[in-house]
Amino acid sequence: MDIQYVIDDYSCLMYMMSYVSKPEFEMTQFLNGVIQEVKKSNVNERDEMKQIMQAYAKHREVSAQESVARTCSLPLKKCSRSVVFIQTDDDALKMSLPMSRLQSMAPDDENVWMSGLPEKYANRPRTPEFERMCLAEFASEYRILYSRQTESKNAIPLLNNMGYIQKRTRGKPAIIRYPRFSEKKQPEKFYSRLLKLYFPHRSNDDLKNTKYPTSEQFYKSGGKHGFAVRPIVTFNKKRYESHGKTMERALEQIEQQGPLINAWNTFAPEVEVDRLECVAQRQSRHDTDENEMDIVPDYQVSGSSSGAMPAIIAPKLSPDFVRKMYQSLNETQASIFYAVREWCFKLVWSHCPEQFFYFVSGGAGCGKSHVIKCIYEEATKILHQLPRFRDQADMSYPAVLLTAFTGTAAFNISGKTLHSLLKLPKSLKPPYQGLGNALDEVRASLSNAEILVIDEISMVSKDLFAYIHWRLQQIKGNKKPFGGMSILAVGDFYQLPPLGKAKPLCVYEDNVLDLWKDYFHMVNLTEIMRQKDDHSFAEVLNRIRVKQKTDSFEANDKALLTQAIHDIKDCPSNVLHIYATNKEVDKHNSATVTALHSDIINIQAEDHRKDPQTGEMVLLADMMKGNKRDLPDNIQAAPGVRVMIIRNLDVEDGLVNGTFGTITNIVTTTQDGPKTESHWTYAGQSKFWANISQKNTRILRQPGIY
Numbered sequence: 127m128d129i130q131y132v133i134d135d136y137s138c139l140m141y142m143m144s145y146v147s148k149p150e151f152e153m154t155q156f157l158n159g160v161i162q163e164v165k166k167s168n169v170n171e172r173d174e175m176k177q178i179m180q181a182y183a184k185h186r187e188v189s190a191q192e193s194v195a196r197t198c199s200l201p202l203k204k205c206s207r208s209v210v211f212i213q214t215d216d217d218a219l220k221m222s223l224p225m226s227r228l229q230s231m232a233p234d235d236e237n238v239w240m241s242g243l244p245e246k247y248a249n250r251p252r253t254p255e256f257e258r259m260c261l262a263e264f265a266s267e268y269r270i271l272y273s274r275q276t277e278s279k280n281a282i283p284l285l286n287n288m289g290y291i292q293k294r295t296r297g298k299p300a301i302i303r304y305p306r307f308s309e310k311k312q313p314e315k316f317y318s319r320l321l322k323l324y325f326p327h328r329s330n331d332d333l334k335n336t337k338y339p340t341s342e343q344f345y346k347s348g349g350k351h352g353f354a355v356r357p358i359v360t361f362n363k364k365r366y367e368s369h370g371k372t373m374e375r376a377l378e379q380i381e382q383q384g385p386l387i388n389a390w391n392t393f394a395p396e397v398e399v400d401r402l403e404c405v406a407q408r409q410s411r412h413d414t415d416e417n418e419m420d421i422v423p424d425y426q427v428s429g430s431s432s433g434a435m436p437a438i439i440a441p442k443l444s445p446d447f448v449r450k451m452y453q454s455l456n457e458t459q460a461s462i463f464y465a466v467r468e469w470c471f472k473l474v475w476s477h478c479p480e481q482f483f484y485f486v487s488g489g490a491g492c493g494k495s496h497v498i499k500c501i502y503e504e505a506t507k508i509l510h511q512l513p514r515f516r517d518q519a520d521m522s523y524p525a526v527l528l529t530a531f532t533g534t535a536a537f538n539i540s541g542k543t544l545h546s547l548l549k550l551p552k553s554l555k556p557p558y559q560g561l562g563n564a565l566d567e568v569r570a571s572l573s574n575a576e577i578l579v580i581d582e583i584s585m586v587s588k589d590l591f592a593y594i595h596w597r598l599q600q601i602k603g604n605k606k607p608f609g610g611m612s613i614l615a616v617g618d619f620y621q622l623p624p625l626g627k628a629k630p631l632c633v634y635e636d637n638v639l640d641l642w643k644d645y646f647h648m649v650n651l652t653e654i655m656r657q658k659d660d661h662s663f664a665e666v667l668n669r670i671r672v673k674q675k676t677d678s679f680e681a682n683d684k685a686l687l688t689q690a691i692h693d694i695k696d697c698p699s700n701v702l703h704i705y706a707t708n709k710e711v712d713k714h715n716s717a718t719v720t721a722l723h724s725d726i727i728n729i730q731a732e733d734h735r736k737d738p739q740t741g742e743m744v745l746l747a748d749m750m751k752g753n754k755r756d757l758p759d760n761i762q763a764a765p766g767v768r769v770m771i772i773r774n775l776d777v778e779d780g781l782v783n784g785t786f787g788t789i790t791n792i793v794t795t796t797q798d799g800p801k802t803e804s805h806w807t808y809a810g811q812s813k814f815w816a817n818i819s820q821k822n823t824r825i826l827r828q829p830g831i832y
Contacts, residue, residue, distance in 0.1 A: 153182075153185065153186065153187075156181070156185055157178065157181065157182060160177065160178055160181040161178060164177050164178060205301075206298065207298050207299070207300055207301050208269070208294075208300040208301070209300065209301045209302075209303060210243070210265045210266070210300045210301070210302050210303065211302075211303045211304070212243060212244075212261060212262070212265050212302055212303070212304045212323065213242065213243070213244065213304075213305070214304055214305060214318065214319040214322045214323060215305055215315065215319075216318070216330075220239045220240070220242075221239070221240045222238050222239055222240065223238055223239070223240055241288060241289075243261075243264075243265055243270075244261065244322070245288065246264075246270060246284060246288055246289065246291065247261050247264045247265075248327075248328055248329060249284045249285040249286050249288040250264065250284060250285070250291075251282065251283075251284070251285065252285070257326065258326055259326060260323065260324045260325060260326050260362045261322055261323050261324075261327075262302055262323045262324055262362060262365075262366050263362065263365075265300065265302050266294075266299040266300045266301075266302050266366070267293060267294055267299055267300075268282075268291045268292065268293055268294065269291065269292055269294055269300070270289060270290075270291055271289065271290040271291060271292055272289075275290070275292070276289070276290040278292060280292050280293070302366060304319065304323060305319065306319075307319060313342055314340060314341055314342065317340075317341035317342040317344075317345045318333070318341040320341075320345060320359055320363065321333045321341055321344065321345060321355070321359065323362075323363075323366075324358070324359040324362035324363045324366075325355060325358060325359050325362075326358075332350070335348070345359065357476055357477075360476060361475065361476040364476070364513040365513040368513055368514065448503050451496070451499060451500050451503070452500060452504075454496070454655075455493075455496075455497070455500060456493070456653050456655065458649065458650075458651050458652065458653065459493055459496070459497050459500075459651065461649065462484060462486055462497060462501075462649045463497065463500055463501055463504070465482070465484070466482070466484070466501050466504075466505055466577070466614065467501075467504050467505070467508065469482055469612065470504070470505050470508040470509055470576075471508060473509070473512070473576065474508060474509065474511045474512055481606065481607070481608070481610060481611065481612040481613075482612045482613075482614075482647075483607075483612070483613050483615075483645040483646040483647060484613070484614050484615070484646070484647055484649060485583070485615045485616075485646045485647065485648045485649065486614065486615070486616045486617075486649050486651065487616075487617065487618055487619070487648060487649070487650050487651065488618060488650060488651030488652065489618060489620070489651075489654075489667070489668040489671050490618075490667065490668075490671070491654045491655060491664055492651035492652065492653065492654060492655060493651060493653075493655040494581075494616050494617070494618075494651060495538065495539060495581070495616075496655065497616070497651075498528070498539055498579055498581065498614075498616055499539070501526075501579070501614065502526050502528060502539075502579065505525065505526045505576075505577055506524070506525050506526050509525035509526070509574075509576055509577075510525060512525075512574075514573075514574060515574060523571065523572075523573060523574045523575075524572075524574065524575055525574050525575060525576055525577070526575070526576070526577045526578075526579060527541070527542075527547065527572070527575050527577070527578045527579065528540060528541025528542070528579050528581075529541050529542055529543065529544050529547055529578065529579060529580050529581070530543060530544070530580065530581040530582045531543065531544060531580075531581075531582045531585040531586055531590075532582060532585065532783060532784075533783050533784075534783060534784045534785075535581050535582045536581070538581075539579075539581055541579070541581070544580070544586075544590070544594065547572075548568070548594065548597045548598075548601075549561060549564055549568060549597075550590070550593055550594075550597065554587075554589040554590055554592075554593050555589070558593070558596045560600055561597075561600060561601075565600065565601070568601055569601050569602075569603075572601055575611065576611060576612060577611065577612045577613075577614060578594075578598070578608065578611050578612070578613050578614070579614045579616065580594075580613065580614070580615050580616065580617075581616050581617060582616075582617050582621075582622070583615040583616060583617035583619075583631065584617045584618055584619045584620075584621050584622055584623060584624075584630055585617075585622050585623065585624055585625070586624065586630075586631060587624035587625070587626075587628035587629070587630075587631075588628065588629065588631060588635070588638055588639065588640070588642075589628065590624075591631055591641055591642070592639045592641065594608065595607060595608050595609075595639075595641055598610075598611055607641060607645060608641075613645075613646075615646065618671075619631075619632050620671045620672060654668070662686065663686065666683050666686055666687065669683060670683075699718050699721060699722065700718075700722070715762075716762065719762045719764065719767055720762075722766070723764035723765075723766060723767060724764075725764050725765065726762050726763070726764045727762070727763050727764065727792055727794065728760055728761075728762060728763075729760065729761050729762075729763055730749075730759070730760055731749060731758065731759050731760065731761075732745055732746075733745075733746045733748075733749050733750045734746065735750075763789055763792060764789065764792070765789055765790060765791060765792060766788065766789065767788070767789050768786060768787070768788055768789075769786070769787050769788070769789060770784065770785065770786050770787070771783060771784070771785040771787075772784075
């Protein structure tokens, strides 16, 4: 068994090909000696070749498996797709009709050649689908039927009794082959091949005219039905020759320089040496009970982690549900939806549209998240028609990126946090920190992305926005704003501002890179969609949203709000209370827990520090001194107490900052020091438990399972 560690598709392919085509120096030297000896003997060319073949057959080393396969005439290769050759040369070799048919034909009949794929294509049905179809697509997507196959219910008749065709299995188009010509040496044949393969036509007369008599002129300047020839050919060519120039350059390099000997070693010639040196330098260590680690969620490394980019899984919605989503859009929501939709179609049609920068704003309940979901579903469906998506077997690479500043907002839209997706550093101060060795990994994962959606844009600072701009430029290798990607920003600047002293994007500052003022266009949602049954209360909330502290309340608004005001003593103790400071919050929580629960347990925090030698998290004897933003040194817990996560643990599973739960059981042990384990359940949406992955079951347990 030959096992080799590889990290990407190219390395895997290179390893297999270098293994299959590895040089056999001993056999080469032996055959050279045989050839020299044969040339010295007086034998004819036939006997000379026989001696060389016998020497090769007797001295070639073949494995037992290959010997059995060749002896039994077993197929040495299989292909899941058919291969079709398309002849595009006007002087190509043709096969005549059988002699029996030629003898029965009139002497002046010119139809003496058998019909091939080009003739079948010229007589395709006159439907809109086939009229827009080029020869390459016809050969790849349809197969010709013969004899009894023509009786199939899916058979499609061709014009002029030219036979029948049938669409190939979905997802398995045929691989097309065609002759290649040099653009410099044979320009007429080169452009004639492009036109015949990728320009829809019925005969060769459609590929030239009196104004443009040559194929090159017709390709560069010609048109048909008001459409230029070149964009149509370029669009169809991308589907079948997306890597054509790269392959031609590689073949030319091989022809000029010859193949590299042991090319696999050029990838990482010193990897094995480095590995052995690391093994020699590594200190042997033995795990002891003193160094046994507890579960520390912020630092725990999953055993199944591969170090690769996290999968970006799109939310799967049924077609009926998506259709209802589209139908529920109001006029303003539909305007931004169809603007993005039209842009996606232009991109698919190779019209090269300019990137867009839209800012969707509006108060609470105006349907901003609903617009995100609709745009994501429609844009993803359209952009998957791009040729590069057809070339890749893995369709999980996203075309639209859903992101947000906080984990809670990212989970609500089934997206990622900006820091997680773009691997942003904690400190956003200049100078810009590149991705380094992680660039290829991130670039491969986001290679197909065309649109970036940012929710909660009010919490994005100018430093973070500039970092996103620079990061996308590095990933895309494009100096345009945001690397050429289109941006859809969603949020409300009346809501939470950026952390710290940073100002929101809508506030202009001197000497600060401002990407907001120069590029983004605002779309304001005003119609309330969430509280349709209580418009009066929703309208009051929106008026408070834009109200200044010095403005007085209207009489109607004040009367409505007065109905909801109660004395704090009359409020139930188990409902959520909101205070202005953390000190008041801590005081209220401590008093509530003490009043409602008797079996209270004080849980002391355990601080861990990474050991520089072993790389593991080691428990410290004393707690570290921190600031107010750190976790508390002591918390009170009891069965029935409500808790909330204040750190992002796993955005995909919904373990994000702000998630509520209730403690259902507490297990304490005293062996080797005090230790407390809490089991808690989530008191939110049912989809939360459907998303909990196996790696987090040690942290959360659903009722009735543990």
